[in-house]
Amino acid sequence: MTKDIRFACAPIAWTNDDMPELGYENSFEQCISEMALSGYEGTEIGNKYPKDPEVLKSFLEPRGLSVASAWISLYLTLEPYEVTEAAFIKHRDFLSALGAKVIVVSEQGNSIQGDLTKALFKEKPVFTEKEWQLLVDGLEKLGKLAHEKDMEIVYHHHMGTGVQTTHEIDELMKKTSKDNVSLLYDTGHLVLSGEDPIDIFNRHKDRIKHIHFKDVRQKVKEVVDKDCKCFLDGVKDGMFTVPGDGVIDFKPILDLIYQSDYKGWIVVEAEQDPAVANPFIYAKKAKEYIEQYQ
Numbered sequence: 585m586t587k588d589i590r591f592a593c594a595p596i597a598w599t600n601d602d603m604p605e606l607g608y609e610n611s612f613e614q615c616i617s618e619m620a621l622s623g624y625e626g627t628e629i630g631n632k633y634p635k636d637p638e639v640l641k642s643f644l645e646p647r648g649l650s651v652a653s654a655w656i657s658l659y660l661t662l663e664p665y666e667v668t669e670a671a672f673i674k675h676r677d678f679l680s681a682l683g684a685k686v687i688v689v690s691e692q693g694n695s696i697q698g699d700l701t702k703a704l705f706k707e708k709p710v711f712t713e714k715e716w717q718l719l720v721d722g723l724e725k726l727g728k729l730a731h732e733k734d735m736e737i738v739y740h741h742h743m744g745t746g747v748q749t750t751h752e753i754d755e756l757m758k759k760t761s762k763d764n765v766s767l768l769y770d771t772g773h774l775v776l777s778g779e780d781p782i783d784i785f786n787r788h789k790d791r792i793k794h795i796h797f798k799d800v801r802q803k804v805k806e807v808v809d810k811d812c813k814c815f816l817d818g819v820k821d822g823m824f825t826v827p828g829d830g831v832i833d834f835k836p837i838l839d840l841i842y843q844s845d846y847k848g849w850i851v852v853e854a855e856q857d858p859a860v861a862n863p864f865i866y867a868k869k870a871k872e873y874i875e876q877y878q
């Protein structure tokens with residue numbers, strides 16, 4: 585394995601940012617301790633993490649953990665750019681103080697990922713030309729702001745949003761500049777959407793600067809689709825799981841990543857109900873599965 589790739593784990597398996605009732609009983613210290621015990625070097629940031637960078641580092645460093653990144657929701661298609669910019673700068677400075685090099689961004693204008701009334705597979709938004717322009721113009725500016733701290737923005741294609749499908753990812757990459765806008769590659773969201781993760785990696789490997797590994801339980805996906813359930817219901821039902829526990833074969837994906845010029849983090853991020861899927865057991869299972877291909 586190349587020394588330029590490091591493995592992190594996302595806290596969403598312990599406590600869910602979108603549904604705080606999932607894992608409310610799990611403490612921040614339990615989360616990061618179990619990550620470290622599972623063999624990970626890094627973490628993304630969840631809702632129970634200290635907001636002061638120095639305080640957060642004082643918990644992470646004794647456990648040998650670094651901060652890989654953290655998500656920020658953008659509303660470039662709905663709000664004045666200045667509103668998003670102010671929130672972004674605050675988020676950027678926090679991550680920069682923690683030593684992170686990438687900032688996970690995703691446009692949430694008209695997103696249905698948090699809407700309990702919208703069928704995930706039937707009601708995703710589609711951007712108008714005007715919305716595409718607002719998104720692209722905003723991302724270019726945010727990318728330049730990231731550069732002020734020697735950081736990059738990585739765009740998270742996401743179920744239930746305007747950038748989900750192969751065509752939409754292609755459009756985003758075509759409309760934005762390589763210098764300012766990079767891509768987050770998420771296996772679970774691609775497969776859930778019906779996209780080919782190998783194809784997407786090959787198309788855009790020169791733009792990929794952050795990676796999320798999650799797996800999909802196909803039978804749960806089919807029920808979510810058939811019963812017109814929303815994204816969050818799918819999460820609670822176990823639509824996502826960790827690598828090695830679902831339908832995705834990660835060996836060819838890992839082979840591609842190792843053979844490419846990719847440098848950065850691979851983050852295991854599989855949101856499910858921690859009362860059903862013990863986060864420590866699943867984090868450990870994922871790490872052991874990945875290690876057999878290193």
